[in-house]
Amino acid sequence: MICEPKHCTGCGACANCCPTGCITMQPDEKGFLYPQIDETACIQCNLCRKTCPALAADGLYHAPNEHCYAAFNQDEQIRKISSSGGVFSAVADLIFQQDGIVFGAAFDEHFKVLHRYADRQTGVAAFRGSKYLQSEIGNSYQDCKQFLEQGRQVVFTGTPCQIAGLRKYLKKEYPNLLTIDFLCHGVPSYAVVRKYLDDFEKKYKSKIVSFSFRDKEHGHQWAHSCAVKATLQNGKTVASKYETLYFWKSFLDNIYLRDCCYDCQYTGIRRVSDLTIGDFWGIGEEIPFAYSTADGVSFLMINTERGQRCIEKCRLTIQQRTLEEAVKNNLTLQTSFPASANRERFFQNYKTTNFYKLVTSFHKKDMMIWHIKIFVNNLLGDKIYRALKKISGRKL
Ligand SMILES: Cc1cc2nc3c(=O)[nH]c(=O)nc-3n(C[C@H](O)[C@H](O)[C@H](O)COP(=O)(O)OP(=O)(O)OC[C@H]3O[C@@H](n4cnc5c(N)ncnc54)[C@H](O)[C@@H]3O)c2cc1C
Numbered sequence: 001m002i003c004e005p006k007h008c009t010g011c012g013a014c015a016n017c018c019p020t021g022c023i024t025m026q027p028d029e030k031g032f033l034y035p036q037i038d039e040t041a042c043i044q045c046n047l048c049r050k051t052c053p054a055l056a057a058d059g060l061y062h063a064p065n066e067h068c069y070a071a072f073n074q075d076e077q078i079r080k081i082s083s084s085g086g087v088f089s090a091v092a093d094l095i096f097q098q099d100g101i102v103f104g105a106a107f108d109e110h111f112k113v114l115h116r117y118a119d120r121q122t123g124v125a126a127f128r129g130s131k132y133l134q135s136e137i138g139n140s141y142q143d144c145k146q147f148l149e150q151g152r153q154v155v156f157t158g159t160p161c162q163i164a165g166l167r168k169y170l171k172k173e174y175p176n177l178l179t180i181d182f183l184c185h186g187v188p189s190y191a192v193v194r195k196y197l198d199d200f201e202k203k204y205k206s207k208i209v210s211f212s213f214r215d216k217e218h219g220h221q222w223a224h225s226c227a228v229k230a231t232l233q234n235g236k237t238v239a240s241k242y243e244t245l246y247f248w249k250s251f252l253d254n255i256y257l258r259d260c261c262y263d264c265q266y267t268g269i270r271r272v273s274d275l276t277i278g279d280f281w282g283i284g285e286e287i288p289f290a291y292s293t294a295d296g297v298s299f300l301m302i303n304t305e306r307g308q309r310c311i312e313k314c315r316l317t318i319q320q321r322t323l324e325e326a327v328k329n330n331l332t333l334q335t336s337f338p339a340s341a342n343r344e345r346f347f348q349n350y351k352t353t354n355f356y357k358l359v360t361s362f363h364k365k366d367m368m369i370w371h372i373k374i375f376v377n378n379l380l381g382d383k384i385y386r387a388l389k390k391i392s393g394r395k396l
């Protein structure tokens with residue numbers, strides 16, 4: 001054991017730094033990756049423990065931030081296909097102009113999420129879009145170090161715990177490295193998401209060819225929903241608000257996140273990356289915002305001078321906002337979330353029970369209410385529905 005399993009984020013710094021390669025990341029019963037040590041090959045150098053951010057992350061935090069920004073990509077097309085306002089793509093653009101490298105998370109053909117690198121625009125398209133499961137870091141930290149040592153400009157994006165893992169692995173600051181983390185609600189495992197996708201394919205009787213957790217087309221405006229969209233092998237597209245209930249409600253109810261996410265040491269305004277991005281939920285609701293929010297607005301926190309220099313050169317529209325406004329609708333900026341009372345029951349049954357049935361059993365009454373709300377919303381249209389809700393003083 002390197003650190004207590006409940007604190008292990010699965011960042012993979014231990015596996016990347018092991019001089020004998022005796023540490024591999026293996027899934028547990030819930031599908032989350034944990035380090036496994038081949039004791040016969042271990043030379044007891046203790047480097048894994050010295051590198052583990054769960055055992056010591058203190059030196060990694062930048063000074064707490066007092067400012068934040070709303071930002072969006074000036075390229076409307078890129079903004080539309082990004083999960084939030086497309087800040088990630090603006091930074092990637094800039095780094096490619098400098099012949100740099102971008103690390104990010106992409107689906108493989110089975111919808112597992114893997115960390116990879118790209119050295120041109122075409123490669124970065126696969127990183128775009130939030131994938132709501134933990135990515136496998138693989139050898140990314142080692143690859144990143146090689147590029148840094150060669151003097152290439154590198155942008156590394158990931159969850160805050162992955163950035164902590166990278167920085168502990170690197171051991172020193174590189175002036176040619178820029179790190180970007182995001183406000184992270186927590187991560188499900190590949191096993192959980194794969195089970196959802198397997199039952200999705202059974203329900204729609206066709207294999208999934210492409211999948212998005214955050215569709216902005218099909219009437220799903222950014223400000224109003226996170227909506228799944230799947231393209232199937234039979235040529236059909238599934239992008240229904242009803243479908244979205246199953247994954248999203250149970251994700252936000254904290255049923256199947258990784259153990260450490262319920263007590264995350266990287267939430268809040270003290271960050272480990274140069275830049276922090278997220279969704280600026282609720283923007284313009286109380287304090288006016290002069291721009292349309294339909295295609296997404298990013299939350300942006302600039303944590304270092306390096307981050308500041310980068311943002312100044314990006315093709316972004318940005319406006320300073322208050323942290324109070326951001327925190328109000330994005331509690332990840334303050335704290336992590338407690339596990340759902342249904343978590344154990346979910347993990348006892350998820351392999352053998354249909355995903356839809358299982359999550360419906362946790363929200364029986366609510367599911368019916370949500371279905372009725374969606375029906376009424378579809379009937380009235382988004383604008384009238386929301387106006388009525390505002391008048392009646394009720395939240396989404
Ligand atoms: C698991 C998860 C939880 C999140 N929780 C919140 C939240 O609570 N509040 C909030 O405001 N925002 C949250 N986000 C962030 C948000 O969804 C957007 O990813 C972020 O705002 C970037 O938007 P964009 O338009 O700039 O980027 P996009 O162009 O959509 O790019 C997405 C970026 O995220 C990276 N990425 C995508 N999936 C993963 C993954 N699984 N692991 C590591 N990196 C990944 C990509 O490499 C890329 O850099 C979460 C994202 C994820 C993946």
